[in-house]
Amino acid sequence: MSKLEGKVWYAMRATYRRELDAKKLLEEQSIQAFVPMRYELRIKGKHKKREIVPVIHNLIFVYAYPSEIQSVKKTIPYLQYMMDFREGNKIIVPEEQMRRFIAVTGTYDEQLMFFKPEELNLSKGTKVRVRGGDFEGQEGIFLKVKGARDKRVVIAIQGVIAVALATISPDLIEVISE
Template identity: 50%
Template structure:
């Protein structure tokens, strides 16, 4: 009995060491049937870092209006894990799927660089009702100017200053390539630094 417990402990320590050596990446994931919050809870229960962009929405329940915290982009979840650990988790949760994009004639799993993800999380976590979530195809980034915001709530966030459909003024758009884009609230031009 003690030998079995010792072996189990050794296996767990080996798994921890292997996992710590494994490169952690941010993966863009699809969660079918709007189960993003239940999957997020399962990931967090296993100590896997994840992020689900959220927003407030006013819903009518009966005769009352209730302000609810809901996913800003349905079926989207970002997971930071090592490749093997994520594969193992996915094998137990079949409705969690990799997002892919075509590259060099093959579909490649979408990963997001740490710096870009940190900026996206900072913006998406802001309690701001005027953030607009878009799919990348909804905007023409080629017509925009690459900028960095200097000062204010979004200090050091880099994005594209561009016209967004349905909005009067131009906005800074932060793009997670192939996944989503978020248009920030109006930013004063004197807070923008043009990047080359």
């Protein structure tokens, strides 16, 4: 494995809701993997139970060297690359963008809202940075999202997923000029 090739975040699919199995197998091989999770209230019989479940089934992010991911795919056949069909390339997420996404979604905050990329028009929003509170330092697009009364800061991974943060007071938001 050449260390000249850098580690990158691959957006991948684990078919048939096997994202947690894939994550476990990858971690057993010392490969970092991330599955966005959230709490969900499940009713079983007369009992309500709060469980942590994947936000989007089949979605997994894998941080690995290109050669490492190639060999892993031979042992985990249901792990597939997500492709950007406009360019025909594998979807690779920039490390800074992934770091922000993990910092936000790793909180399991119940007020987070998740969207498919086509559900939001990010070009209508304003680029902002959060200056205080739980999400201090996060950058995203400030816009109105379906299902929320007010505007929210959205952090998106192009072509894969977008997350709208909990409501943030406007005085904690700073506009970033391009």
